[in-house]
Amino acid sequence: MSKDIRIKKGLDIKLVGDAEQTTTKLSLGSVYAVNPEDFHGVVPKILAKEGTEVKAGEALFYDKSDERILFPSPVSGKISEIIRGERRKVLTIKITADSKQDYKDFGTANVDAMSAEEVKNHLFASGCWPFVKQRPYDVVANPNQAPKAIFVSGYASAPLAGDLDYTLKGKEAELQTALTALTKLTTGRVHVAVGSSNSPLASAKGVEVHQVSGPHPIGNVSTQIAKVSPINKGEVVWVVNPQDLVVIGELFLTGKFNATRTVALTGSKFNKPHYVTALAGANIGDVVKGNLDTDNERIISGNVLSGTQVSQDNFLGYYDTQITAIPEGNDYELFGWNKPIFNKISTSRAFTFSWLTPKKKYDLNTNTNGEHRAFVVTGSYEEVFPLDIYPMQLLKACMYKDLDEMEALGAYEVAPEDFALTEFICVSKQPHQKIIREGLDLMREELG
Amino acid sequence: MGLKQNLHNLKEKYKGTKMAPAFNAIHTFLYLPNETTHNGTHIKAADDLKRTMNIVIMALVPCLIFGMFNAGYQHNAAINGFTEGMSFFSGDFWNLDNLLIGAAKILPLVIVSYGVGLIVEFIFAVIKGHEVEEGYLVTGMLVPLIVPIDLPLWMLAVAVIFGVVIGKEVFGGTGMNILNPALTIRAFLFFAYPTWMSGDKVWVADARELTGTADAISGETMLGSLAQNAQSSFSNWDMFFGFIPGSVGETSTLLILLGALFLIFTKIGSWRIMLSAVIGALVMGFVFNQVVEMGWIGETSKFYGLMSLDFWKHLLIGGFAFGAVYMATDPVTASQTNKGKWIYGFLIGFISIMIRVFNPAYPEGVMLAILLMNVFAPTIDHYVVQGNVKKRLKRAKVKTA
Numbered sequence: 001m002s003k004d005i006r007i008k009k010g011l012d013i014k015l016v017g018d019a020e021q022t023t024t025k026l027s028l029g030s031v032y033a034v035n036p037e038d039f040h041g042v043v044p045k046i047l048a049k050e051g052t053e054v055k056a057g058e059a060l061f062y063d064k065s066d067e068r069i070l071f072p073s074p075v076s077g078k079i080s081e082i083i084r085g086e087r088r089k090v091l092t093i094k095i096t097a098d099s100k101q102d103y104k105d106f107g108t109a110n111v112d113a114m115s116a117e118e119v120k121n122h123l124f125a126s127g128c129w130p131f132v133k134q135r136p137y138d139v140v141a142n143p144n145q146a147p148k149a150i151f152v153s154g155y156a157s158a159p160l161a162g163d164l165d166y167t168l169k170g171k172e173a174e175l176q177t178a179l180t181a182l183t184k185l186t187t188g189r190v191h192v193a194v195g196s197s198n199s200p201l202a203s204a205k206g207v208e209v210h211q212v213s214g215p216h217p218i219g220n221v222s223t224q225i226a227k228v229s230p231i232n233k234g235e236v237v238w239v240v241n242p243q244d245l246v247v248i249g250e251l252f253l254t255g256k257f258n259a260t261r262t263v264a265l266t267g268s269k270f271n272k273p274h275y276v277t278a279l280a281g282a283n284i285g286d287v288v289k290g291n292l293d294t295d296n297e298r299i300i301s302g303n304v305l306s307g308t309q310v311s312q313d314n315f316l317g318y319y320d321t322q323i324t325a326i327p328e329g330n331d332y333e334l335f336g337w338n339k340p341i342f343n344k345i346s347t348s349r350a351f352t353f354s355w356l357t358p359k360k361k362y363d364l365n366t367n368t369n370g371e372h373r374a375f376v377v378t379g380s381y382e383e384v385f386p387l388d389i390y391p392m393q394l395l396k397a398c399m400y401k402d403l404d405e406m407e408a409l410g411a412y413e414v415a416p417e418d419f420a421l422t423e424f425i426c427v428s429k430q431p432h433q434k435i436i437r438e439g440l441d442l443m444r445e446e447l448g
Numbered sequence: 449m450g451l452k453q454n455l456h457n458l459k460e461k462y463k464g465t466k467m468a469p470a471f472n473a474i475h476t477f478l479y480l481p482n483e484t485t486h487n488g489t490h491i492k493a494a495d496d497l498k499r500t501m502n503i504v505i506m507a508l509v510p511c512l513i514f515g516m517f518n519a520g521y522q523h524n525a526a527i528n529g530f531t532e533g534m535s536f537f538s539g540d541f542w543n544l545d546n547l548l549i550g551a552a553k554i555l556p557l558v559i560v561s562y563g564v565g566l567i568v569e570f571i572f573a574v575i576k577g578h579e580v581e582e583g584y585l586v587t588g589m590l591v592p593l594i595v596p597i598d599l600p601l602w603m604l605a606v607a608v609i610f611g612v613v614i615g616k617e618v619f620g621g622t623g624m625n626i627l628n629p630a631l632t633i634r635a636f637l638f639f640a641y642p643t644w645m646s647g648d649k650v651w652v653a654d655a656r657e658l659t660g661t662a663d664a665i666s667g668e669t670m671l672g673s674l675a676q677n678a679q680s681s682f683s684n685w686d687m688f689f690g691f692i693p694g695s696v697g698e699t700s701t702l703l704i705l706l707g708a709l710f711l712i713f714t715k716i717g718s719w720r721i722m723l724s725a726v727i728g729a730l731v732m733g734f735v736f737n738q739v740v741e742m743g744w745i746g747e748t749s750k751f752y753g754l755m756s757l758d759f760w761k762h763l764l765i766g767g768f769a770f771g772a773v774y775m776a777t778d779p780v781t782a783s784q785t786n787k788g789k790w791i792y793g794f795l796i797g798f799i800s801i802m803i804r805v806f807n808p809a810y811p812e813g814v815m816l817a818i819l820l821m822n823v824f825a826p827t828i829d830h831y832v833v834q835g836n837v838k839k840r841l842k843r844a845k846v847k848t849a
Contacts, residue, residue: 013491159491232844304490326491329484332452336480337498344494348715350503352494366484370496371476371579374623377500378784379718392784393833408837425493427500428623433488 003210005193005227007386010215011421013159013345015304015326016363017267021166023275028101029286032075032279033094033315034060039071039130040437041139041444044090052079057104057257059127060093069140072127074259074280076102092315095281103256111177111252116184123181126251130318131244132185135225135237137444138415147238149188149229152179154202154242155195155212157219158303158420162264162275162322164242168200174249175242179204181252182240193224201242217386222418226387231413243321261321263287267304268363269297269325278316284323285312292325298366300324305420306433329367337370344369347380347425373428381422387413391422395432398439403446406439416440452479469573473580497622501582503716507707508589508774511697514690516554518700519597520546522693523653536689536702553653554696556601557592564605565591568612572621583622583629583780584612590630590774593697594767594815595637596650603641607633627822628781631815638815651693669694671766671804671812674753687764698770701763708773717777720786721793725772726763728797733759736805754805762801771814772797781822787835788828796821 036044043064048054054077059070077097085091106126111119120143123129134141141147156164168175182190183206190207202209210228212218221239231237240248243261250258259280266273271291278287284299292299292312300307301317304324308317316323339351345362346352354362381391389410397405416433423432455475462468475481476498485492521541525531531540565588566580573580591608611633616625638645651669670682670692682692690700698704711717736755739745745755763769776782776796783792796817803813 015491230843232840234844298484298490300490307490309487309490324490330482332456332479332482334452334479337476337496338502341494346494348495348500350495350499350714350716352499354494364491366490367480367492368483368485368496369480369492369494370498371481371483373497373579373581374621376497376583376623376780378779378782379720379786379789380715382786388836388839390785390833390836393829408840409833410836410840420489424489424491425495427493427495427497429492429496431488 003208003228005210005212005214005218005224007214007218007223007227009383009386010217011347011384011425012157012215013304013364013424014359014361015159015267016361017270017273017324017326018160018361019162019264019266020272020274021163023262023277025277026282026287028075028097028099028279029283030097031080031094031283032073032077032097032281033092033283034071034073034281034318035092035315036061036071036090038318039063039140041137041441042069042071042130044071046082046090046093048073048079048093050079050082053077054079054095055102055104056259057106057127060095061090063140066143068124068143069129070124070127071130072257072259103258106251106255106257108255109252111180111184114181114184119181119184122252123248126257128244128248128251128257131240131248133239135222135231135239135415136412137440138417139444141238142236145236147186147188147236149225150182150186150190150238150240151221151225151228152182152190152192152201152207152240152242152245153219153221153224154199155193155219157216158305159216160264160266160322160324161219161303162262162266164201165196165199167262167264167275167321168242168246170200171246171249172200172203174246174253175201176204176249177252178240178245178249179207181248182238182245183207186238188229191224191228193219193221195219214386217418217421220415220418222413222415223386226413230388233407233412235412241319241321244319263316263320264322265291265325266322267300267324267326269293269299269327280316280318282316283312284310284314284316287316287323288312288325296328296330297325298328300326304364305424306417327363327365329365331367333367347383368429370427370429372430375428375430377427380425380427384421384425385418387418389413391419391432394439395419395422395430395435398435398442401439401442403443406443407447411436411439411443414440455479456482466574466577469577469579470570473570473573476579497582498585500716501585503714504586504711504774505589507710507717508586508593508697510703511593511700511707511770512554512558512589514700514703515593515696516550517541517546518550518690519553519653519696520549521691522651523549526652530691534686534689534691541691549653553597554592557595557599557604557696558589560601560604561591561608562588564608565612568609568617572613572617576621578621581622583616583625586778587612587629587633591633594630594634594695594770594775596645597653597696598650599637599644603637603644607637607640610636623780625780626826627819628775628778631775631819631822634815635819651695669766669812671754674757674765675750684761684764687761692765695767695770698767701769704769704773711773711777717773718779718782718789718793720789721777721782721796722772724790724793725776725797725800728794728799729762729768729772729801730759730797731794732798732801733757733762736801751805762804766804766812766814768797768800768804768814771800771818775814776818776821781825783825783828783832785829785832788825788832791828791832792821792825795824 044061063069081094419432615632799817800813
């Protein structure tokens with residue numbers, strides 16, 4: 001039954017600071033927050049005003065385009081502050097947590113006996129719907145469309161990403177329940193990608209399990225979709241993260257919305273890179289306390305390729321299960337553009353010697369290693385880009401906003417994260433992910 | 449902190465002013481800038497455009513140095529006679545006398561090329577308020593290598609201004625141009641000052657000045673003599689090593705081959721273009737050889753000299769090797785898709801030899817072949833990309849059917 005997915009094109013970026021396989025359970029922090037910006041494309045309509053008491057799982061806001069899509073509070077407590085930006089756009093909803101957690105009860109449910117509509121409604125009511133994202137456009141799924149398949153990537157290949165085989169261990173029951181729920185939502189199949197047969201997902205029933213192997217971006221869902229069942233115009237595929245499956249599974253089994261994640265603290269700026277358990281929206285400062293080397297560091301919620309830059313006052317991204325800390329690269333380097341380079345990664349051999357030591361782990365910083373330029377070099381993106389798409393041509397189509405061309409070149413099949421590697425190796429230091437994001441937003445706006 | 453801190457303070461002080469790009473160009477030449485990533489990838493690979501361009505320049509330096517020695521050697525040899533069967537490391541070639549004659553001729557070309565070109569780049573950067581781009585670093589090095597040794601400096605200056613402004617800046621600068629700027633410069637020279645760019649007097653130092661005097665020397669390239677059905681006096685090894693008259697940097701096939709290997713190894717130059725250009729040239733040369741063999745072209749034909757040349761010798765003479773390795777592979781003006789690169793390279797080789805044979809007045813085809821294919825590169829890419837688009841549409845149709 002198992003169909004293997006294998007790719008050759010790509011690049012494994014090996015960095016210092018892999019998480020050691022021990023998990024520390026963090027005590028409950030005092031302040032949590034949800035940033036509506038984590039849900040790209042959602043226009044939030046506030047349900048819980050400042051000062052309201054909420055239980056864990058109670059909705060904070062809903063999506064303007066579909067009021068069934070609720071966004072829940074990860075903790076029980078009091079809404080202490082709603083920070084707004086320009087044109088009263090909601091930036092952050094802060095919740096001061098109660099010392100004793102109180103969960104809103106959604107009632108246990110037997111997934112096997114439920115119909116598609118019942119599953120959907122249960123996910124809506126409990127605020128679990130935002131965990132379901134869709135391709136095209138890489139946004140929270142539109143529940144009115146019927147997906148041709150649902151994909152779960154149980155293998156994380158991004159630099160320093162937490163080992164899902166480790167973080168999901170012992171959650172087999174929740175995962176199976178959630179996967180069964182997902183099978184009700186599509187007429188097609190649910191595809192699960194696993195890195196090895198040790199994965200807790202490998203023995204899941206009712207789904208199609210794929211063994212994947214190869215360099216990053218094999219763990220990206222787009223890569224797996226492209227190999228299994230590429231998206232054509234008009235088709236929709238839904239995507240769920242494996243850690244979110246655990247939350248969904250727990251909801252069905254216990255009736256509680258428990259957004260606890262096993263977060264990997266990774267990168268060279270952590271004294272002891274390892275795993276901690278934390279709730280979604282946890283304060284970064286609380287999570288990294290005592291472990292971070294605070295000397296000119298960059299903290300990232302997520303991985304080094306697609307994560308968000310945060311400070312200790314910010315909060316863990318809603319979907320993120322990794323915090324990375326690497327050195328800031330805000331220093332000049334004498335003749336850095338022509339001297340031989342041994343301590344940085346490069347796919348060329350232009351006096352960069354990372355090809356000599358493919359196993360070495362690097363301590364990269366955030367320096368751009370050069371200035372922004374127009375696209376000049378050709379042919380290098382293709383070597384790290386496994387999809388059957390011309391990456392530079394698609395980027396250019398997004399830049400000059402030619403919707404027809406974007407569509408023809410395969411914009412439906414990609415998410416910004418798929419362009420992380422091409423952005424990493426880009427000699428012209430172009431912001432590929434931003435270009436793709438803006439292109440996709442434009443398509444979504446114009447074509448729906 | 450010394451220099452680093454002082455430069456940083458200067459940069460901050462003049463940030464946003466008109467002259468900032470000019471200052472930054474010099475600053476970033478000394479120091480890799482302190483710019484950090486924002487959202488997007490938080491880390492970046494080590495290469496930037498400066499490094500990429502620098503590799504190409506390094507691949508060109510041996511050709512330049514060889515060109516200096518060769519210029520002196522050709523000058524002296526034309527007066528004193530050639531040394532027969534010289535080895536590559538012969539003292540008759542690598543001596544100070546040759547170097548001095550060559551350097552006195554060639555260094556001014558390099559200085560004018562870089563000086564004028566960079567001034568134009570700086571002016572455009574300041575006017576448009578973008579950073580000074582690195583494209584000219586390579587162009588400025590290529591230009592002295594593809595002109596005749598005796599070219600007057602003012603002509604070079606005029607051509608460089610034309611080439612950079614019309615060939616590149618009007619399109620928006622590095623990365624936007626359609627034609628290879630170095631070849632635009634050469635083409636401008638060729639059409640504006642044909643007597644200085646072809647014929648039998650410009651390829652050896654001082655050949656023109658000595659014309660009509662008792663010391664008159666010939667200054668003809670091999671292509672020139674072959675085009676006139678004359679027998680060449682150079683051995684194959686001379687041609688391979690590069691002890692022949694020609695543009696400054698184009699003569700030594702050996703060094704160009706080493707440069708090509710270096711570019712391929714560093715993954716800066718496209719091996720697809722280089723290989724397919726060689727294949728294209730060999731195929732065309734072979735076809736011409738067969739035509740001669742069949743007796744369709746007699747010895748009296750004006751095409752006979754070049755057409756009957758063994759097909760593989762085309763790679764050794766003229767600027768073909770130089771063009772295929774250093775000019776055709778310019779990523780901005782070449783095809784951008786891998787499939788397109790095969791077609792693009794093949795046609796460059798094919799057309800180069802065709803022009804070479806059929807245009808006896810100016811038997812150097814590679815320049816025009818590359819410029820022609822520069823123009824067609826986007827078309828080639830278009831069809832290659834359409835192939836991908838069609839595949840996607842077909843996939844959708846199979847699904848719905």
